[in-house]
Amino acid sequence: MENLDLISILGSTIRLSIPLIFTALAGLFTERAGVFDIGLEGKMLFSAFAAAVAAFMTGSPWLGLLAGITVSVLISLIHGFASITNRGNQIVSGVAINFLASGLTAVLGQAWFSQGGRTPPLAASARFTEIVFPYAAELREMGFFGRFYANVISGHNILTYLAFLAVPAAWWVLYRTRFGLRLRAVGENPGAVDTAGISVTWLRYRATICAGILCGCAGTYLSIAQSAGFVKDMSAGKGYIALAALIFAKWRPVPVMLACLLFGFLDAFANFMQGKSVPGIGEVPVQIFQALPYVLTCVLLAGFIGVARPPKAGGVPYVKER
Amino acid sequence: MSTASVPLPNWITYGLMPFLNLVVAFLISGVVVWFIGENPLEAVKLLLQGALGNGEGIGFTLYYATNFIFTGLSVAVAYHAGLFNIGSEGQAYVGGLGAALASLALDHYVPWYVTMPFAVIGAAIFGAAWALIPAWLQAKRGSHIVITTIMFNFIGAAMMVYLLVHVLIVPGKMAPETRVFLEGGQLPKLDWLIALFGGRLGAAPFNVSFLIALVMCVAVWLLIWRTKLGYEIRTLGASSTAAVYAGIPYVKTVIITMLISGGLAGMMALNPVLGASARLQVEFVGGAGFVGIAVSLMGRSHPLGIVLAAVLFGVLYQGGDALSFDMPKITRDMIVVIQGLVILFAGALEYLFRPAIVRVWQRFGKA
Amino acid sequence: ADIKPALVYGTGGKFDKSFNEAAYTGAEKFKAETGIEYRDFEPTGDTQGEQAIRNFASKGFNPVVAVSFAWTSAIEKVATEFPDTKFVIVDAVVDKPNVRSVVYKEEEGSYLVGTVAGLFSKTGKVGFVGGMDIPLIRKFECGYDQGARAAKAGNDVFQNYVGTTGAAWSDPVRAGELTKGQIDQGADVIYAAAGASGIGVLQTAADQGKYSIGVDSNQNYLHPGSVLTSMVKRVDLAVYNAFSDAKGDTFTGGVQALGIKEDGVAWAYDDNNKPLITPEILAAVEKAKADIVSGAIKVHDYMSDNSCPK
Amino acid sequence: MSPSPTAAPAIELIGIDKKFGAVHANRNINLTVAKGSIHGIIGENGAGKSTLMSILYGFYQADAGAIRINGQDTVIHDSQAAISAGIGMVHQHFMLVENFSVLENVVLGVEGGALLGRGVSDARSALKRLEADYGLEVDPDAIIEELPVGLQQRVEILKALYRGAEILILDEPTGVLTPAEADHLFRILGVLRDQGKTIVLITHKLREIMAITDTVSVMRRGEMVATRRTAETTVEELAELMVGRRVLLRVEKGPASPGEVVLSVRNLTVKDGRGVVMVDDVSFDVRAGEVVGIAGVAGNGQSELLEAITGIRKPVSGEIMIHGQPVAGFDAARLRALGLGHIPEDRHHMGLVLGFEESENSVLGYHRDGRYGRGPLLDLDACRDDAKAKIEKYDIRPPNCRLKTANFSGGNQQKIVVAREIERDPSLLVVGQPTRGVDIGAIEFIHRRLIAMRDAGKAVLLVSVELDEIRSLSDRILVMFAGHVVGEKTPDTGEQTLGLMMAGIAA
Numbered sequence A: 001m002e003n004l005d006l007i008s009i010l011g012s013t014i015r016l017s018i019p020l021i022f023t024a025l026a027g028l029f030t031e032r033a034g035v036f037d038i039g040l041e042g043k044m045l046f047s048a049f050a051a052a053v054a055a056f057m058t059g060s061p062w063l064g065l066l067a068g069i070t071v072s073v074l075i076s077l078i079h080g081f082a083s084i085t086n087r088g089n090q091i092v093s094g095v096a097i098n099f100l101a102s103g104l105t106a107v108l109g110q111a112w113f114s115q116g117g118r119t120p121p122l123a124a125s126a127r128f129t130e131i132v133f134p135y136a137a138e139l140r141e142m143g144f145f146g147r148f149y150a151n152v153i154s155g156h157n158i159l160t161y162l163a164f165l166a167v168p169a170a171w172w173v174l175y176r177t178r179f180g181l182r183l184r185a186v187g188e189n190p191g192a193v194d195t196a197g198i199s200v201t202w203l204r205y206r207a208t209i210c211a212g213i214l215c216g217c218a219g220t221y222l223s224i225a226q227s228a229g230f231v232k233d234m235s236a237g238k239g240y241i242a243l244a245a246l247i248f249a250k251w252r253p254v255p256v257m258l259a260c261l262l263f264g265f266l267d268a269f270a271n272f273m274q275g276k277s278v279p280g281i282g283e284v285p286v287q288i289f290q291a292l293p294y295v296l297t298c299v300l301l302a303g304f305i306g307v308a309r310p311p312k313a314g315g316v317p318y319v320k321e322r
Numbered sequence B: 001m002s003t004a005s006v007p008l009p010n011w012i013t014y015g016l017m018p019f020l021n022l023v024v025a026f027l028i029s030g031v032v033v034w035f036i037g038e039n040p041l042e043a044v045k046l047l048l049q050g051a052l053g054n055g056e057g058i059g060f061t062l063y064y065a066t067n068f069i070f071t072g073l074s075v076a077v078a079y080h081a082g083l084f085n086i087g088s089e090g091q092a093y094v095g096g097l098g099a100a101l102a103s104l105a106l107d108h109y110v111p112w113y114v115t116m117p118f119a120v121i122g123a124a125i126f127g128a129a130w131a132l133i134p135a136w137l138q139a140k141r142g143s144h145i146v147i148t149t150i151m152f153n154f155i156g157a158a159m160m161v162y163l164l165v166h167v168l169i170v171p172g173k174m175a176p177e178t179r180v181f182l183e184g185g186q187l188p189k190l191d192w193l194i195a196l197f198g199g200r201l202g203a204a205p206f207n208v209s210f211l212i213a214l215v216m217c218v219a220v221w222l223l224i225w226r227t228k229l230g231y232e233i234r235t236l237g238a239s240s241t242a243a244v245y246a247g248i249p250y251v252k253t254v255i256i257t258m259l260i261s262g263g264l265a266g267m268m269a270l271n272p273v274l275g276a277s278a279r280l281q282v283e284f285v286g287g288a289g290f291v292g293i294a295v296s297l298m299g300r301s302h303p304l305g306i307v308l309a310a311v312l313f314g315v316l317y318q319g320g321d322a323l324s325f326d327m328p329k330i331t332r333d334m335i336v337v338i339q340g341l342v343i344l345f346a347g348a349l350e351y352l353f354r355p356a357i358v359r360v361w362q363r364f365g366k367a
Numbered sequence C: 001a002d003i004k005p006a007l008v009y010g011t012g013g014k015f016d017k018s019f020n021e022a023a024y025t026g027a028e029k030f031k032a033e034t035g036i037e038y039r040d041f042e043p044t045g046d047t048q049g050e051q052a053i054r055n056f057a058s059k060g061f062n063p064v065v066a067v068s069f070a071w072t073s074a075i076e077k078v079a080t081e082f083p084d085t086k087f088v089i090v091d092a093v094v095d096k097p098n099v100r101s102v103v104y105k106e107e108e109g110s111y112l113v114g115t116v117a118g119l120f121s122k123t124g125k126v127g128f129v130g131g132m133d134i135p136l137i138r139k140f141e142c143g144y145d146q147g148a149r150a151a152k153a154g155n156d157v158f159q160n161y162v163g164t165t166g167a168a169w170s171d172p173v174r175a176g177e178l179t180k181g182q183i184d185q186g187a188d189v190i191y192a193a194a195g196a197s198g199i200g201v202l203q204t205a206a207d208q209g210k211y212s213i214g215v216d217s218n219q220n221y222l223h224p225g226s227v228l229t230s231m232v233k234r235v236d237l238a239v240y241n242a243f244s245d246a247k248g249d250t251f252t253g254g255v256q257a258l259g260i261k262e263d264g265v266a267w268a269y270d271d272n273n274k275p276l277i278t279p280e281i282l283a284a285v286e287k288a289k290a291d292i293v294s295g296a297i298k299v300h301d302y303m304s305d306n307s308c309p310k
Numbered sequence D: 001m002s003p004s005p006t007a008a009p010a011i012e013l014i015g016i017d018k019k020f021g022a023v024h025a026n027r028n029i030n031l032t033v034a035k036g037s038i039h040g041i042i043g044e045n046g047a048g049k050s051t052l053m054s055i056l057y058g059f060y061q062a063d064a065g066a067i068r069i070n071g072q073d074t075v076i077h078d079s080q081a082a083i084s085a086g087i088g089m090v091h092q093h094f095m096l097v098e099n100f101s102v103l104e105n106v107v108l109g110v111e112g113g114a115l116l117g118r119g120v121s122d123a124r125s126a127l128k129r130l131e132a133d134y135g136l137e138v139d140p141d142a143i144i145e146e147l148p149v150g151l152q153q154r155v156e157i158l159k160a161l162y163r164g165a166e167i168l169i170l171d172e173p174t175g176v177l178t179p180a181e182a183d184h185l186f187r188i189l190g191v192l193r194d195q196g197k198t199i200v201l202i203t204h205k206l207r208e209i210m211a212i213t214d215t216v217s218v219m220r221r222g223e224m225v226a227t228r229r230t231a232e233t234t235v236e237e238l239a240e241l242m243v244g245r246r247v248l249l250r251v252e253k254g255p256a257s258p259g260e261v262v263l264s265v266r267n268l269t270v271k272d273g274r275g276v277v278m279v280d281d282v283s284f285d286v287r288a289g290e291v292v293g294i295a296g297v298a299g300n301g302q303s304e305l306l307e308a309i310t311g312i313r314k315p316v317s318g319e320i321m322i323h324g325q326p327v328a329g330f331d332a333a334r335l336r337a338l339g340l341g342h343i344p345e346d347r348h349h350m351g352l353v354l355g356f357e358e359s360e361n362s363v364l365g366y367h368r369d370g371r372y373g374r375g376p377l378l379d380l381d382a383c384r385d386d387a388k389a390k391i392e393k394y395d396i397r398p399p400n401c402r403l404k405t406a407n408f409s410g411g412n413q414q415k416i417v418v419a420r421e422i423e424r425d426p427s428l429l430v431v432g433q434p435t436r437g438v439d440i441g442a443i444e445f446i447h448r449r450l451i452a453m454r455d456a457g458k459a460v461l462l463v464s465v466e467l468d469e470i471r472s473l474s475d476r477i478l479v480m481f482a483g484h485v486v487g488e489k490t491p492d493t494g495e496q497t498l499g500l501m502m503a504g505i506a507a
């Protein structure tokens, strides 16, 4: 593989990882607080739709982001209402949200725009476009590191950089703040939090709101940064990949980022390898790369590479009085 | 005082509460329809007419219901053992391979009723095989079956696409699908059954799989409530510690339950693959596995409830098709919305009205 | 004659700015000219198409036009059930007396845009992004490849496909990513034959300051100055002709293969891309067009032997 | 507020009432605890002690009633309110985050600011101080799940003190402690009282009550039945108050006539779920026609020993033989086939499936038997007939085999288990805590049944934390301490001696 190709793949890796990073961090917040969240996919899709519609209507990507986050938070609150307040089954609630997202975005999209569930293409000014760092053009011609700077470091949209900032921020919140301490505690033993005089319910709601915000960024990225409009079902299973990454990273922020980058890389590599044949093997079917993140996660879950210990109170509604 | 442990009579728990939840789900769906600018009542009328208005509509409704009976049973059997099988979708997909291989191998030589048992077994074995690894991971390594079955849905999809695109595709054809099965590899339609009630089946692909589904309902009922294995499955689901105490082997029971669950999901493939399109296509499951979750929840994991819930969803699917045809502004995705709402209210929010009902019951019901 | 025409789109949606939209344009034109209303339907999944086609037929609609090869077996079945209804299938062949199959010589149109790309490219590298990897799309690619290589010796053609299932037609994100990859490898003109995914190709090319080629409809207007040209496939004509033939009682079954000669495929040249097309390119394309019509150039059809001469 | 003789009582509970669905856990309870005293609360399992204290601590909300702290009406709507009122509680089931450090657990809820840095370092020095003041040492950076339970409890106490608790509630603190640890705890409690703190101590160990408390209240079935000055009452009186009538814990029984060895345990070693060795190289025999009792403080390996013998937990090493056949590692089903009956310690989680009908529970573990259906089929009628017979014979109430088991009272639930295990006529019966939470009538009934089994020539192995029960039923007593059998005694051995052995002091 030539350097040039490597740079190209790495650039692609970054772009493909961003929605995963946001979403997996979102899952990190809820699951660390003891609420399973397989509705990440749906939240991402909802917010992608909302962001695209708002950006189209207002012409402003920032209002798009705001709409994406707002809608995603609202959906998170529904999940919270079902699984925290009503102590419903968290998995079922997540499944329901995924159904709702896939259906409602398509129904509304088609009803409003008649474009097969898509929103109309956005003008460049209504999108988050690439930010070119100083001297990128000059450095592009200056060997590997120059190209790395120009194509991998520079040349992404603001949400990309936000995603990479979100990782240390999430770490800091979880491990260095009162909120983070309580959040991690409530996912392990909600009784401890309750007897410490802290509301388990409100704490878990706040965790799901955090997740909503992050999923909102992920969806916004999909529809108005990475592409120029919403497309039906455009989350395409990324929520589940993010979930896989979250497990793969054993519910820790920095490994989450690395896992997302790995899965993004697999995707980018699959694109790159399309139609190319590997000496001795021949053409590798793209499906292998598509399945790899899931296979790896199962292998991890099987305990062959370390043990993924989920938050102890995860998935169990907090019941004080039977 | 908490109301959660106040006992309520069965007709409330199994009748009134699901009914109320459904009503809310439909009311909200109505709001969505209204929001789009169509008349919800008109929509309901079109939906019911399309689903039940004539023999063909009924045929389609029951065709869809057949899918959901299989996947609903699949989810329910696992649920009785306390296992949440989200993988019915993938198991059905892979099950399609087993069914299709049987038809491809036999359709030249034998009539359908000879092929059928092989196809049933093939579908069940392939579906069960796809449930085996998640089951094993759960039983032996304690990996959460919800997560592993989700992963296996995706792995299964990738595998099936690969097989269809690279192996099973008919050379020179555009679509990634197998050749069309001859009559010996198809399941015949049940025109006579609809005719019995004075309808005409028309083009609806309502076929023998429906009868297989009903047989499976009886079989599952027998299994769960009339066999020792079923007793063990229920014990495991209700109390895993009591199961250990009773000497019920955890690993074996989990694996057998999941094999049965996967096998039922796999059999769902008979309906679309052998009964309707007479070939194996990509993504033929079309979310039926997930609908099975809703069906099982609504049907309270009982075969009778599952049949009723499956027919309800069949009505939604077929009626939704008819609706989107007559009200082009409402696309078929509306069904997905309704499903989502039903799952939300009948599943995750199933206790939403319980406190209120308990209060009413305590005041007026007990007298 | 009194007709009740109906139109069933492919799964990309009516306003895909491409294939389906072309069909819609044809139907609208017919409606504007004759005042005859038509019904249309946008299936959102594969199983729905057959039901829609059958619904139309059973409700007395005639003719029923189905655009997209995805409805091949549906038309096969329904046409047998309704022998008195006239059907049209676009992009596939169904051998029934009451079915007209309209297929296009996409390789010829693609050859033309390949010529444009090959001459326009500064880097000598051009790209192709297809939707679903099926022989039909390979046919586009193969024609494009031949045109680009013939235009300038040493031209390189990259190709990628968005996917292998129906979802590939509506995944602009992946299409955009593939485009980016080709640009990174030096391509400066990319031809999209990917339905709604193509939007992602055109968008990415425009974002990157490179050039793209649209498909099916004239897509030059989407990003003026970036879309170099479009390979126009006159699906509108197929629809329009079907409706008016039925109206004039001149509807015939059988296969219609439309190439450059029949005006079934063409390259788009309009105000939007005029500034990009140099006189040399214009001349070369017109010459290629004439040569194809005259038979001096024989563009290889991928589907004739499932291979492309390289 | 310095304590003075005229000071208002630290705690006043007035008319507290609490229902959990159908269970009336607290009925109109009044309680007064003087400042600077240690007040004991005793009562049988399920009497409502934990519920009452959890209401005081704001964990549960009372349906009715008022709380007064230091003479002031105080509304305690959550634990935060209780903490600010100066109340701290050490729960029966520890409320610790297991993968957190001691320090993190201590600061949880009182972090002293939105960021952790400052508050945590303050807590570290505060812990040092508390350690010095009360002799509560524990490594602040240790992870909870790696600490022994005794230290975990210490962390709970530290948590309360760090929050400035003036009133400290301890819910059955000694259940998990060795006698030495319990003594240490009591010394600490003494120090706390001397510094003016008020302590409420829940326990059912009368000896502890007599040893340390100033006053004591007795709860029975959700009601507060009496309050006494400890100095003015006796163990006998308290016991009678607890169960509601004169306790007669002697069971009439003749001398045993032991036959051949039925159960033989040799060098058995068992680890618990965390990998800690709980049973260490234990050997003993149980013969036909005798009751062997295993005495010991809870948590000294009795549960694990039972689990190993009954096939619930795989032993690490050693041998278990039934009628001379090695059975270590057999699952419960195979052991049953060899004639083992098992009345488990925990009927709710093991002995019964609460969601099942009574008839279904009456075949649990024996469901594979041919009499309940041919081949793979389960014959429900056979199960129900069987259940009806047992209901009759054991006087299980209500006599309805289709009723959900959860709807039976604790004593009747236990009878369902006892009936099932005894009616199979096992040659070896293993019994754990047979009368826990069971009323006195049922206790006598169950005790008579066990003796009848012995007299019918069956081998009975009995584990109970109730020394009286052990002494009245057993023909031989084995005492377990820290995973070892530290000695064998006859039932007429004095309580004193047995107690010392259970504490690991004498052999």
Ligand SMILES: Nc1ncnc2c1ncn2[C@@H]1O[C@H](COP(=O)(O)OP(=O)(O)OP(=O)(O)O)[C@@H](O)[C@H]1O
Pocket: A320, A321, A322, D020, D021, D023, D024, D025, D043, D044, D045, D046, D047, D048, D049, D050, D051, D052, D092
């Ligand atoms: N959270 C709860 N929900 C429902 N019922 C409860 C709950 N907690 C306790 N109960 C019931 O209330 C009654 C009193 O229980 P409580 O825990 O107060 O008893 P206790 O005296 O502490 O018993 P033990 O000695 O076993 O700890 C019991 O019948 C119990 O089953």
Ligand SMILES: Nc1ncnc2c1ncn2[C@@H]1O[C@H](COP(=O)(O)OP(=O)(O)OP(=O)(O)O)[C@@H](O)[C@H]1O
Pocket: B005, D022, D023, D046, D221, D406, D407, D408, D409, D410, D411, D412, D437, D438, D439
């Ligand atoms: N979990 C439960 N679900 C439903 N009903 C229950 C539950 N627990 C208790 N009950 C009901 O409450 C009643 C009292 O139960 P409890 O266990 O407190 O009985 P008890 O008075 O302790 O009887 P016993 O002396 O036999 O133990 C029972 O008869 C039962 O009907």
Ligand SMILES: [Mg+2]
Pocket: D049, D050, D051, D092, D171
């Ligand atoms: Mg208690």
Ligand SMILES: [Mg+2]
Pocket: D046, D409, D410, D411, D437, D438, D439
């Ligand atoms: Mg009781």
